[in-house]
Amino acid sequence: AQTVTQSQPEMSVQEAETVTLSCTYDTSENNYYLFWYKQPPSRQMILVIRQEAYKQQNATENRFSVNFQKAAKSFSLKISDSQLGDTAMYFCAFMKQGGMNRDDKIIFGKGTRLHILP
Amino acid sequence: DTGVSQDPRHKITKRGQNVTFRCDPISEHNRLYWYRQTLGQGPEFLTYFQNEAQLEKSRLLSDRFSAERPKGSFSTLEIQRTEQGDSAMYLCASSRDLGDQPQHFGDGTRLSIL
Numbered sequence: 601a602q603t604v605t606q607s608q609p610e611m612s613v614q615e616a617e618t619v620t621l622s623c624t625y626d627t628s629e630n631n632y633y634l635f636w637y638k639q640p641p642s643r644q645m646i647l648v649i650r651q652e653a654y655k656q657q658n659a660t661e662n663r664f665s666v667n668f669q670k671a672a673k674s675f676s677l678k679i680s681d682s683q684l685g686d687t688a689m690y691f692c693a694f695m696k697q698g699g700m701n702r703d704d705k706i707i708f709g710k711g712t713r714l715h716i717l718p
Numbered sequence: 719d720t721g722v723s724q725d726p727r728h729k730i731t732k733r734g735q736n737v738t739f740r741c742d743p744i745s746e747h748n749r750l751y752w753y754r755q756t757l758g759q760g761p762e763f764l765t766y767f768q769n770e771a772q773l774e775k776s777r778l779l780s781d782r783f784s785a786e787r788p789k790g791s792f793s794t795l796e797i798q799r800t801e802q803g804d805s806a807m808y809l810c811a812s813s814r815d816l817g818d819q820p821q822h823f824g825d826g827t828r829l830s831i832l
Contacts, residue, residue, distance in 0.1 A: 604760075633818060644721075645761070645809065645823040691760050697818060704813075705751065705774070706821060708760030 602627045602694050604709035612715040613682055620667075621677040621712050623692030629653075631697035634668065635706070636677045640688040648690070651675065653697070679714075687716045720744070722824035724810050730830045731800060738796045739827045743812030750793050751821060752785055754778065755807040764808075767793060768815060797829075805831045 603626045613619040625634070636648040651659045651668050658666050663683075667676045679686055692709040723742040731737055743750050748769050753761035764783070765775045769790035779785075782801075787793040797804055807828050811821040 637823075644825045647820050650820065693760075695818070703774070704749075704818060704821075705763040705766060705776075706753075706761075708762070710758070710760050 602629070602632075602696075602707045604692050604694050604707055606692050606709035606712050608712045609710070610713040610715070612717055614717050615682060615684060617682055618678060618680050619682055619714065621679075621690055621692075621714065623675045623677070623709060625673050625675060625692070625694050627673070627694065629696055633695045633697060634666075634675045635693040635695070636664070636666070637691045637693055637708075638686075638688045639691065639711075640685075645691070649677065682716045684716050684718060687714060689713050722810055722812050722822050724808075724824040724827050726827055727825060728828045728830070730832065732832050733800055733802060735800055736796065736798045737800060737829060738794055739808055739810075739829075740792055740794050741810030741812075741824060742792045743810070744822055746814065747812035747822070748790060748815045749813045749819075749821075750787060751811040751813075752793070752795055753809040753811065755809055755826070756805075761809055764795075800829075800831050802831050805829055 605624045632653045634651045638648045639645045649661045663680045665678045689711045691711045694707045725740045751766040752764040755761040767787040782798045785795045807826040809826045810824045813819040813821045
């Protein structure tokens with residue numbers, strides 16, 4: 601079974617600073633996806649960034665980038681130039697890669713609550 | 719693309735009552751998922767459909783829970799004889815069945831059991 605662990609329940613940083621959220625996972629699969637989802641207070645979950653396990657290059661999306669270490673099963677999220685709108689719950693998540701018998705349910709971590717301070 | 723829609727946004731009910739939630743996926747998304755999120759936790763998978771077929775159910779889905787997706791469009795999740803432990807946010811997500819497409823989430827239905 602797959603597990604996702606986020607060891608930082610809560611973090612606070614000043615606006616414009618850089619912050620890194622940690623995530624480790626465990627799986628015996630070789631082909632999978634990793635995600636970071638953002639859930640603002642009382643708002644819907646949105647996908648921030650996605651990494652395919654077969655790709656060595658770390659994914660980036662504007663101010664968001666990941667550090668994917670497959671051997672260490674580590675997948676951290678870096679937010680550069682943090683903004684007040686980045687305040688949210690952030691979930692690290694895992695999904696097996698598809699095939700004939702697709703099993704694409706997402707396994708989520710417990711989340712890290714991030715506060716961006718003005 | 720109007721997004722995944724869930725109704726109601728909030729439901730308060732007494733223990734022992736039955737409740738039903740509705741999810742309308744993004745049009746042309748033939749995969750639909752239900753997750754449950756309790757306070758301070760990440761979402762946990764409950765079940766999913768491909769078109770009208772329910773392909774997998776989590777062990778979290780006790781026999782008091784039933785989900786349907788008639789005609790492969792909207793889905794309903796019913797909880798019978800609600801218990802205190804059913805209090806949670808129930809999230810619906812949908813995706814296309816074209817390779818490993820991202821899941822798009824709705825706002826969720828927050829269930830409170832009195």
